Amino acid sequence: MKMTDLPFVQAFARLCDDGWHEGWHERNGGNLTYRLTDEEAAAAAPYFDAEPRPWVKMGVCAPSMAGAFFMAKGTGCYMRNMKDDIEGNAGIVEIGPEGDTYRVRWGLTIGGKPTSEFESHFMNQAVRCAHDGGATRVCYHMHGPGIIEMSFLVPLEDRAFTRKLWQMMTECVVVFPEGVGVVPWMVPGGPAIADATSEKMESYRTAVWAHHGLFATGRDFDEAFGLAHTVEKAAQLYVAVRAANGGSDDFLNKISDQGLRDTCRDFGIQINEAFA
Numbered sequence: 001m002k003m004t005d006l007p008f009v010q011a012f013a014r015l016c017d018d019g020w021h022e023g024w025h026e027r028n029g030g031n032l033t034y035r036l037t038d039e040e041a042a043a044a045a046p047y048f049d050a051e052p053r054p055w056v057k058m059g060v061c062a063p064s065m066a067g068a069f070f071m072a073k074g075t076g077c078y079m080r081n082m083k084d085d086i087e088g089n090a091g092i093v094e095i096g097p098e099g100d101t102y103r104v105r106w107g108l109t110i111g112g113k114p115t116s117e118f119e120s121h122f123m124n125q126a127v128r129c130a131h132d133g134g135a136t137r138v139c140y141h142m143h144g145p146g147i148i149e150m151s152f153l154v155p156l157e158d159r160a161f162t163r164k165l166w167q168m169m170t171e172c173v174v175v176f177p178e179g180v181g182v183v184p185w186m187v188p189g190g191p192a193i194a195d196a197t198s199e200k201m202e203s204y205r206t207a208v209w210a211h212h213g214l215f216a217t218g219r220d221f222d223e224a225f226g227l228a229h230t231v232e233k234a235a236q237l238y239v240a241v242r243a244a245n246g247g248s249d250d251f252l253n254k255i256s257d258q259g260l261r262d263t264c265r266d267f268g269i270q271i272n273e274a275f276a
Helices: 007-022 038-047 118-132 145-150 158-166 171-175 191-200 221-244 257-267
Strands: 031-035 069-073 090-095 101-107 138-142 181-183 206-209 213-218
Touching: 007 031, 007 069, 007 090, 007 138, 007 221, 031 118, 038 069, 069 118, 118 138, 118 191, 118 213, 138 221, 145 213, 145 221, 158 171, 158 181, 158 221, 171 221, 171 257, 181 191, 191 206, 206 221, 213 221
Parallel strands: 181 206
Antiparallel strands: 031 069, 031 138, 069 090, 090 101, 138 213, 206 213
């Protein structure tokens, strides 16, 4: 048995590969983090470096995450290479006792540190865990062309984006009945955009970064990937149907507001009434 044989490590690599094959990860674009369970951390510990690497100060702080272990894609690394070299392209970091530092415990042999957007992932998970009792473990960032295209066409506002997506495909209101958050364009990779994104995660499990991509969170890899996949497919449909309609989104047929409510009622879920 090797570190890379552990089930959560294999599942991490699979999601990276799935996203690459969807066309969401040009060059070193996009990233992924996973918060280990206590049992997974214990199983991984025998493979940790003999000497931990130095503590690194972050620009954000989440005391609730103190002592947690995260698997993260490495800075500058390519999703397309993950399955062939997990140890080079990803690694495991330990969060410090105050929740504002990390140190590498394994892997990341190519770039030496986690993704430059680790702070956003870290804060997104901290916020979501505060809402779901710690169930959230995955945070996934992808560069879906549909959601990026849509951010050029629709007001950068939560309700406007949510309604367009809900009306494109019946499953959308079932998969994300709370809606989606939208963060206007900001320089990525720092504490400011991490704070702005985590504010959206107070209300949503997914947040659009205008002209950049999407963040999706979940209890496991399937849930996070499935959420991102659903949002991206709906965005692609919106752009395609709008183009087919001469550039207008005043479509001849669409799912009614009552239809959205009825769908949630029959599926036993609560729609965000402010957006319905």
